[in-house]
Amino acid sequence: MNYDYQLAVIGGGAGGLTVAAGAASFGSSVALIEQQSEVGGDCLHYGCIPSKALIQAAGEVNVTAQQAGLTEEQYNYIFKNAMKCVSEAIDDIQSHDSKQRFIDMGIDIYQHTARFEDEHTLQVGQEFITAKRIVIATGSSPTLPSIDGLDTVPYLTNESIFNLKERPSSLVVIGGGIVGVELSQAMAHLGVKVTILEKSDHILSNEDTEIAKMAQNILSEDLTVMTRTQVNQVELAGNQVCVHFTEGNHKGTIEASQLLVATGRRANIKSLQLGNAGVDTKEGTIQVDHHLRTNKKHIYAVGDCNGSMPFTHVAGMEGKTVVSNAVFGLPSKVSYEQVPWVIYTSPEIYHLGLTELEAKAKYGHELLTFKTLLEDSDRFIAERNTSGIVKVMTKSNGKIVGAHAFGVGAGEWMQEVGTLQSLNKKFQTLSNVIHPYPARNNVLSQTADLYWRDKLFNSKWNHAIRWYVRKFR
Numbered sequence: 001m002n003y004d005y006q007l008a009v010i011g012g013g014a015g016g017l018t019v020a021a022g023a024a025s026f027g028s029s030v031a032l033i034e035q036q037s038e039v040g041g042d043c044l045h046y047g048c049i050p051s052k053a054l055i056q057a058a059g060e061v062n063v064t065a066q067q068a069g070l071t072e073e074q075y076n077y078i079f080k081n082a083m084k085c086v087s088e089a090i091d092d093i094q095s096h097d098s099k100q101r102f103i104d105m106g107i108d109i110y111q112h113t114a115r116f117e118d119e120h121t122l123q124v125g126q127e128f129i130t131a132k133r134i135v136i137a138t139g140s141s142p143t144l145p146s147i148d149g150l151d152t153v154p155y156l157t158n159e160s161i162f163n164l165k166e167r168p169s170s171l172v173v174i175g176g177g178i179v180g181v182e183l184s185q186a187m188a189h190l191g192v193k194v195t196i197l198e199k200s201d202h203i204l205s206n207e208d209t210e211i212a213k214m215a216q217n218i219l220s221e222d223l224t225v226m227t228r229t230q231v232n233q234v235e236l237a238g239n240q241v242c243v244h245f246t247e248g249n250h251k252g253t254i255e256a257s258q259l260l261v262a263t264g265r266r267a268n269i270k271s272l273q274l275g276n277a278g279v280d281t282k283e284g285t286i287q288v289d290h291h292l293r294t295n296k297k298h299i300y301a302v303g304d305c306n307g308s309m310p311f312t313h314v315a316g317m318e319g320k321t322v323v324s325n326a327v328f329g330l331p332s333k334v335s336y337e338q339v340p341w342v343i344y345t346s347p348e349i350y351h352l353g354l355t356e357l358e359a360k361a362k363y364g365h366e367l368l369t370f371k372t373l374l375e376d377s378d379r380f381i382a383e384r385n386t387s388g389i390v391k392v393m394t395k396s397n398g399k400i401v402g403a404h405a406f407g408v409g410a411g412e413w414m415q416e417v418g419t420l421q422s423l424n425k426k427f428q429t430l431s432n433v434i435h436p437y438p439a440r441n442n443v444l445s446q447t448a449d450l451y452w453r454d455k456l457f458n459s460k461w462n463h464a465i466r467w468y469v470r471k472f473r
C-alpha cells in the first residue's frame with residue numbers, strides 16, 4: 001500500500017518535535033500535526049520554561065526583600081515585571097523553535113486536532129492523511145479533583161497562572177506535588193500569602209522522605225503547608241474563593257484571592273479516538289512496550305501520554321529511541337533506571353534512582369548509605385547556605401542505586417553522580433577525582449570518601465593495615 005507519509009507525528013511538544021526532526025534529518029517523509037498555533041507544547045508554554053523564568057525572577061525579588069524590605073506597591077510593580085520576564089523567555093525560545101524551523105527541515109505541519117480514522121489514517125481538519133508509521137506524542141493536561149463547587153469558582157492551573165496580570169494578595173494551592181511546590185514558593189517570593197493543602201502525610205511524596213520533610217520545613221519559612229488535608233468544598237465569598245477543608249479531625253475554612261489546582265496530570269488521549277485504530281490504553285494512558293510500541297506495532301507513543309515519567313528530558317530520550325526503532329528498524333529499548341530529575345525550589349532537590357526506603361526494601365543488608373550534611377561542607381558554610389543534605393546509596397561494591405540532594409544548586413552539581421552512574425562507574429571513584437576547592441561539588445568527593453573510611457576503618461582489614469604500618473613503615 002502507498003502512504004502519504006512514512007511517519008506521522010501527533011503533537012508538537014518535546015517528544016513529538018524530537019521524533020519529527022530526527023526522522024526528517026534521516027530522510028523520512030514526515031507529517032507533524034499540532035493543534036496549537038505554535039509548536040513547543042506544555043514545556044515551553046505552560047511548564048518548564050515559564051515556571052523556571054518565574055522562579056528565577058521571584059528568587060531575585062526575595063533576596064532584595066530580605067535585605068531591604070519591600071512595600072505592597074513595590075511588590076505589585078515587581079510582580080508585573082516578573083510576568084514580563086516569563087513571556088519574554090517563552091518568546092525567545094519560541095523564536096528558536098519556530099514552526100518555520102521544522103518546515104525548513106522538510107516536515108509538513110498541519111494545525112489541527114488529529115483523530116484516528118483507522119490504524120493508518122488520521123483525520124486532520126477536513127483532510128485525511130495516511131502514514132506507514134504513527135507516533136503519538138499528545139502530552140498531558142492538569143487533572144481536576146472532584147471537589148464540591150469547583151465548577152462554580154474561578155481557579156488557576158499551570159495553563160493559566162502565567163497569564164496573571166495582577167499580583168494576588170493570597171493564593172490557596174491544592175496539591176503539594178512538584179507543580180504545586182515550585183509555583184507556591186515562587187508566588188510567596190513575589191509577596192503572595194500562600195497556603196498549600198496536601199492530602200498526603202507530607203508534600204513531594206515521590207521524593208526521598210528525609211529530603212521531602214527537610215524541604216517542607218524550609219518551605220514553611222515562606223508559606224503555610226497543611227498536610228493530611230482533605231478539601232471538601234469551594235465557594236465564592238464576594239471576590240474571594242472560600243476553601244472548606246478537613247485537616248486530621250479539624251474542620252476549617254480559608255479564604256484567598258486566587259485558587260491554584262495542582263493535583264496531577266492526565267494523558268491527552270480523548271480526542272484521538274484510539275478505538276478506531278485498536279490501540280490499547282491502561283488507566284488512562286497509552287500502553288507501550290520497552291520499544292515504545294503500542295499493541296499496534298507500527299504505532300508508537302512517547303512523552304507524557306504513555307504514563308512513564310512526565311519530564312521533558314524523558315520525552316526527548318523516548319523520542320530518540322523511537323527514531324532509531326521506527327526509522328531504522330532497530331530494537332532499541334528504553335530504561336528509566338538512570339533518569340534524574342530536579343525540583344527547582346530554593347534550595348533545589350535532585351533525584352536519581354531509588355529513594356532510601358525503596359533501596360532498603362530492595363537491597364536490605366547489602367545496601368550502603370552515605371550522607372553528608374551541607375553544614376559539614378566548606379563552601380556551603382562560607383556562603384551561609386547550610387540547609388541541606390547529600391545522600392548516595394550503593395550496593396556493597398559501590399554500584400550506585402540512588403542519589404538525592406537538597407541544597408543550593410544541587411540540580412547542577414549532583415549530576416556528576418548521574419554521569420558516573422550512566423558510565424557504570426562505582427561511587428568511590430569520585431574520591432580520586434580532584435575537585436577544585438571550594439566548589440560546591442567538593443561535597444560529593446567528601447561523601448565518596450566515606451566509602452573508603454567505612455572500608456578502611458570499620459572493616460577487618462583495619463587491624464592488618466595498622467599492623468603493617470607500625471611494623472614496616
Ligand SMILES: Cc1cc2nc3c(=O)[nH]c(=O)nc-3n(C[C@H](O)[C@H](O)[C@H](O)COP(=O)(O)OP(=O)(O)OC[C@H]3O[C@@H](n4cnc5c(N)ncnc54)[C@H](O)[C@@H]3O)c2cc1C
Nearest residue numbers: 011013014015035041042047048114139303304310311312
Ligand atoms: C508547571 C510545569 C512545570 C514543568 N517543569 C518541568 C521541568 O522543569 N523539567 C521537566 O523535565 N519537565 C517539566 N514539566 C513536565 C514537562 O512539561 C512535560 O513532561 C513535557 O512537556 C512532556 O512533553 P510531551 O511532548 O509529552 O507533551 P507536550 O509538551 O504537552 O506536547 C503535546 C502536544 O500535543 C498537542 N496535542 C494534544 N492532542 C493533540 C491532538 N489530538 N492533535 C494534535 N495535537 C495534539 C498539544 O497541543 C501539545 O502541544 C513541567 C510540567 C508542568 C505542568
Ligand SMILES: NC(=O)c1ccc[n+]([C@@H]2O[C@H](COP(=O)([O-])OP(=O)(O)OC[C@H]3O[C@@H](n4cnc5c(N)ncnc54)[C@H](O)[C@@H]3O)[C@@H](O)[C@H]2O)c1
Nearest residue numbers: 145175176177178179180197198199262263264310342343
Ligand atoms: N522540575 C520538574 O522537572 C517538574 C516541574 C513541574 C512538573 N513536573 C512534572 O509534572 C508532573 C505533575 O506534577 P503535579 O505536581 O501536577 O502532580 P503530582 O502527582 O506530582 O502531585 C500532585 C499532588 O497533589 C496531591 N493531591 C491530589 N489530589 C488532591 C486533593 N484533592 N487535595 C489535596 N491534595 C491532592 C497529591 O497527593 C500529590 O502530592 C510531575 O510528576 C513531574 O513529572 C516536573
